Amino acid sequence: MRLTTKGRFAVTAMIDLALRHGEGPVTLAGISERQRISLSYLEQLFGKLRRSELVESVRGPGGGYCLARDLAGITVADIIQAVDEPIDATKCGGMGNCHDDQPCMTHDLWINLNVRILDYLQSVNLAQLVAGQRGNRAELKIDGHFKHEHGVAHV
Numbered sequence: 001m002r003l004t005t006k007g008r009f010a011v012t013a014m015i016d017l018a019l020r021h022g023e024g025p026v027t028l029a030g031i032s033e034r035q036r037i038s039l040s041y042l043e044q045l046f047g048k049l050r051r052s053e054l055v056e057s058v059r060g061p062g063g064g065y066c067l068a069r070d071l072a073g074i075t076v077a078d079i080i081q082a083v084d085e086p087i088d089a090t091k092c093g094g095m096g097n098c099h100d101d102q103p104c105m106t107h108d109l110w111i112n113l114n115v116r117i118l119d120y121l122q123s124v125n126l127a128q129l130v131a132g133q134r135g136n137r138a139e140l141k142i143d144g145h146f147k148h149e150h151g152v153a154h155v
Contacts, residue, residue, distance in 0.1 A: 025064030052082035
């Protein structure tokens with residue numbers, strides 16, 4: 001799997017939005033300025049995030065975007081999939097036709113990697129990422145490990 005700019009920017013923008021959760025609507029211009037992401041690119045991403053019901057738009061003066069769900073209810077997998085980012089390490093898109101319309105020798109390896117990647121991305125939610133950004137490193141627990149700034153400490 002290759003995570004493109006679209007997926008990275010969507011996750012970054014959602015963390016920025018989540019950091020301001022409960023403070024009212026957040027403008028895309030504000031996210032654009034803080035994260036140095038093009039406003040027009042954010043508009044495209046947030047259109048997809050809204051259609052996937054991860055964010056809600058508020059129109060009018062003082063408008064912007066708010067999270068449509070609780071922080072813990074939005075995973076990194078939700079965000080990446082909402083912006084049409086495939087989570088797929090196979091050459092064939094999972095179709096099994098990678099070598100003369102048959103699965104290649106490494107097809108099962110890449111399918112199993114896809115499962116692990118998806119499991120991991122589903123295990124990380126915005127609440128954990130916000131906790132990490134706010135310096136609560138000890139609270140950022142992922143897959144039974146505490147994630148620290150300089151690696152993973154097994155618990």
